[in-house]
Amino acid sequence: MKLIRIVLSNFRQYKGEVCLDFAHSDDKPITFLFGANGSGKTTLLNACRWALYGTLSEDVEGRDSLIHNTVWSDSEDGSIVGCYVELTFEHAGSQYIARRTVETTKSGVQRSLPQKLTVTEIDEFGNSNLLIAPEAKIDSIMPAKLADFFFFNGERIERLVQPDAYKEVETSIKRMLGIEYMEAGEKGLKDVVARLTRDFSKLAGNDTEQLTAQLESEREKEEALIAEIGLEKKNLSAFDAELDHVQAALVSNEVTRELSLQRKDVEASVLRLKTERVELSARKSRRIAESGFAFTGALCANFGKLAEGMIAAGQLPHGIQQSFLEGLLDQGECICGSDLREHAEARAQVESKRDSAGVPEVQGTWMDLRGHLSLLADKRSQLRDDLADLTERISGAYSSLREQQELLTELNRKLGTTEGDSVQGLETRRQELLRDVASTNGSLGLHQRDLEATRSRISSISNQIDHAVVQGQQATLAQQRLQCASKVRDALQKILSVRTESARQTLDEKIREIFGKITIKDYHPVLDDDFHLELFQETAHGRIRVARSTGENQILSLSFIAAVLDYASEKERDSVNDPLGLTTGGRFPIVMDAAFGSLDENYQREVARALRSLAPQIVVMVSKSQGMGTVYDELENSIGSLGVIVAYTTNSDDKQETIGLKGYEYTYIVSDSADNRADIQEVR
Amino acid sequence: MNDKDRVREIVDSLTPSERTVLKTVLKMYQEQNHVQGRHLTDEIVSEIKRVVK
Numbered sequence: 001m002k003l004i005r006i007v008l009s010n011f012r013q014y015k016g017e018v019c020l021d022f023a024h025s026d027d028k029p030i031t032f033l034f035g036a037n038g039s040g041k042t043t044l045l046n047a048c049r050w051a052l053y054g055t056l057s058e059d060v061e062g063r064d065s066l067i068h069n070t071v072w073s074d075s076e077d078g079s080i081v082g083c084y085v086e087l088t089f090e091h092a093g094s095q096y097i098a099r100r101t102v103e104t105t106k107s108g109v110q111r112s113l114p115q116k117l118t119v120t121e122i123d124e125f126g127n128s129n130l131l132i133a134p135e136a137k138i139d140s141i142m143p144a145k146l147a148d149f150f151f152f153n154g155e156r157i158e159r160l161v162q163p164d165a166y167k168e169v170e171t172s173i174k175r176m177l178g179i180e181y182m183e184a185g186e187k188g189l190k191d192v193v194a195r196l197t198r199d200f201s202k203l204a205g206n207d208t209e210q211l212t213a214q215l216e217s218e219r220e221k222e223e224a225l226i227a228e229i230g231l232e233k234k235n236l237s238a239f240d241a242e243l244d245h246v247q248a249a250l251v252s253n254e255v256t257r258e259l260s261l262q263r264k265d266v267e268a269s270v271l272r273l274k275t276e277r278v279e280l281s282a283r284k285s286r287r288i289a290e291s292g293f294a295f296t297g298a299l300c301a302n303f304g305k306l307a308e309g310m311i312a313a314g315q316l317p318h319g320i321q322q323s324f325l326e327g328l329l330d331q332g333e334c335i336c337g338s339d340l341r342e343h344a345e346a347r348a349q350v351e352s353k354r355d356s357a358g359v360p361e362v363q364g365t366w367m368d369l370r371g372h373l374s375l376l377a378d379k380r381s382q383l384r385d386d387l388a389d390l391t392e393r394i395s396g397a398y399s400s401l402r403e404q405q406e407l408l409t410e411l412n413r414k415l416g417t418t419e420g421d422s423v424q425g426l427e428t429r430r431q432e433l434l435r436d437v438a439s440t441n442g443s444l445g446l447h448q449r450d451l452e453a454t455r456s457r458i459s460s461i462s463n464q465i466d467h468a469v470v471q472g473q474q475a476t477l478a479q480q481r482l483q484c485a486s487k488v489r490d491a492l493q494k495i496l497s498v499r500t501e502s503a504r505q506t507l508d509e510k511i512r513e514i515f516g517k518i519t520i521k522d523y524h525p526v527l528d529d530d531f532h533l534e535l536f537q538e539t540a541h542g543r544i545r546v547a548r549s550t551g552e553n554q555i556l557s558l559s560f561i562a563a564v565l566d567y568a569s570e571k572e573r574d575s576v577n578d579p580l581g582l583t584t585g586g587r588f589p590i591v592m593d594a595a596f597g598s599l600d601e602n603y604q605r606e607v608a609r610a611l612r613s614l615a616p617q618i619v620v621m622v623s624k625s626q627g628m629g630t631v632y633d634e635l636e637n638s639i640g641s642l643g644v645i646v647a648y649t650t651n652s653d654d655k656q657e658t659i660g661l662k663g664y665e666y667t668y669i670v671s672d673s674a675d676n677r678a679d680i681q682e683v684r
Numbered sequence: 685m686n687d688k689d690r691v692r693e694i695v696d697s698l699t700p701s702e703r704t705v706l707k708t709v710l711k712m713y714q715e716q717n718h719v720q721g722r723h724l725t726d727e728i729v730s731e732i733k734r735v736v737k
Binding site: 485487494578579 | 686687688690691692694695697698699701702705706707709710712713714723724725728729732733735736737
């Protein structure tokens with residue numbers, strides 16, 4: 001999707017008809033607009049959203065006042081008054097003109113008014129077509145749920161990486177990458193299998209009917225467990241976020257700062273040591289399981305002794321190949337020069353050796369066995385050393401863990417007895433949250449195991465039904481249909497799992513890469529299995545979760561959006577060879593207001609540098625103080641459309657202001673105006 | 685093996701009829717993803733009955 005042009009008519013601050021052409025060339029894809037606070041930047045951002053979806057972002061005030069205030073107040077009661085936004089964009093070779101209009105007969109104050117959307121599609125041959133289902137078309141091009149990804153206020157963007165947005169983010173990613181409808185398809189197939197199972201059981205007889213009843217009961221249990229697990233995960237995210245807040249409050253308090261930071265380190269250390277101990281114990285168990293046979297030392301020694309005795313007695317072959325001895329006998333001479341011709345004394349000895357050498361296969365096996373026996377002794381010794389080393393390390397980890405746990409208890413005691421109501425309150429809440437986390441983790445583990453067991457039973461019962469022996473043509477056909485649906489559902493489950501994991505892994509790598517380019521801090525973002533985005537820092541005590549600042553959350557969110565857009569664009573290119581013949585992903589623009597709000601100058605520079613590669617088309621709106629200098633200088637070469645949103649204000653106290661761009665002065669704020677309004681001035 | 689190859693392997697393990705059903709189901713849901721609450725169960729059952737007879 002590529003934005004071409006927007007026309008606003010009497011829409012909120014924009015009085016009369018105001019038009020903006022977006023930059024959309026590959027080499028200069030940035031539209032850069034300066035605007036004072038309150039000039040109409042957020043309204044322009046929302047005009048794009050409103051034209052497409054009929055909604056405004058949550059931070060907009062006076063949501064019912066869509067028509068310019070003066071236009072409304074100047075109209076007489078009973079007259080027709082209205083506004084519209086027309087957004088022209090390109091997608092998949094066609095051009096679309098989306099026009100959303102509000103029109104009403106004026107009566108009193110503005111209230112929520114009915115809207116009308118029309119979308120005209122102009123195909124690549126210039127044929128124009130007014131769409132009969134415009135909302136559906138828009139949603140199929142750029143789903144409404146994704147609007148927050150593409151049209152956002154930089155100062156509020158960190159919301160995307162807060163725990164309460166995780167589910168929404170996961171859904172949005174899945175929707176953009178075409179995973180959501182696969183999930184819907186899989187769910188649909190589940191219903192289909194259930195229905196075909198019932199059809200089949202009616203035809204197949206009592207046993208199958210009983211199995212079907214069992215299956216349905218297990219499926220109900222599965223659904224309930226999935227819901228329970230989802231809720232527990234959501235609760236855990238909320239607990240973690242609140243723990244971060246409590247920790248940040250304790251650190252910001254001068255009295256508790258040092259102890260809190262020390263406790264944070266010790267907690268990280270305890271976690272690392274626990275993990276280390278578990279890993280070492282697992283490694284020890286694996287080592288014993290894989291090589292424990294080497295401890296059959298006495299058995300090997302006895303076997304070796306017995307074998308050597310048998311060799312001496314000529315009952316087992318020596319290490320010389322039978323064929324080699326035959327070669328010497330044919331030749332009539334040994335390699336040592338002894339005479340091996342007929343009747344020679346040495347020949348009789350070699351012939352005796354040849355006879356005891358046995359068949360070549362036995363010889364080979366025997367040679368192998370002798371070789372392995374000697375290696376076994378070496379392995380035994382190595383295993384003994386390894387186990388001694390692992391035991392020592394486990395014991396070391398255990399001792400350190402005990403020390404750290406004692407230290408943690410002491411720190412908890414000190415912080416728990418630190419005076420001050422706020423400290424006591426925070427400590428109490430912290431303890432409650434830790435208990436909640438522990439108890440939720442416990443029940444989550446139980447439910448996950450229960451879910452695994454339930455799924456295993458479902459699989460077993462389904463298998464029995466699928467393969468039940470049946471008689472009669474109708475029953476056979478019903479069984480074949482059920483088998484087909486089951487196999488397709490299984491395949492779709494596997495595909496879903498491959499696609500979801502691949503998307504998560506790719507996004508995780510991309511976020512890390514983009515975040516690393518922007519920030520100088522040694523932080524590592526991680527997108528976990530549940531699509532939760534966290535920030536970690538490597539410390540001497542291992543990896544710890546970072547309580548993020550607003551600036552870091554903004555950068556993390558930007559990195560996240562950039563990663564999603566990049567991946568969506570990659571998927572679209574890749575769709576050509578899709579084994580399922582499906583088109584997924586797409587190319588989307590970003591429209592951002594106040595993108596540099598809470599960032600310091602370094603971050604502003606880094607974000608501006610990264611911005612060019614964030615999306616194929618970008619609209620940036622900034623105030624003079626945010627954008628002039630570092631940001632503008634960094635982006636100047638990529639700006640294809642430059643403009644000023646001019647603020648006209650009735651306030652005579654506001655200072656008249658201009659902005660210097662490309663060697664000319666442009667109006668920035670006009671005070672003492674006849675009405676409050678906004679206009680867009682293009683800079684050429 | 686990348687995800688596309690892994691998906692191809694899964695698709696290749698199906699019979700032609702099963703493959704047809706899979707692709708039809710995905711297409712149905714892709715095309716209808718913006719229509720809330722629409723149940724496509726009947727249409728999938730019909731498709732299975734069409735290919736397995």
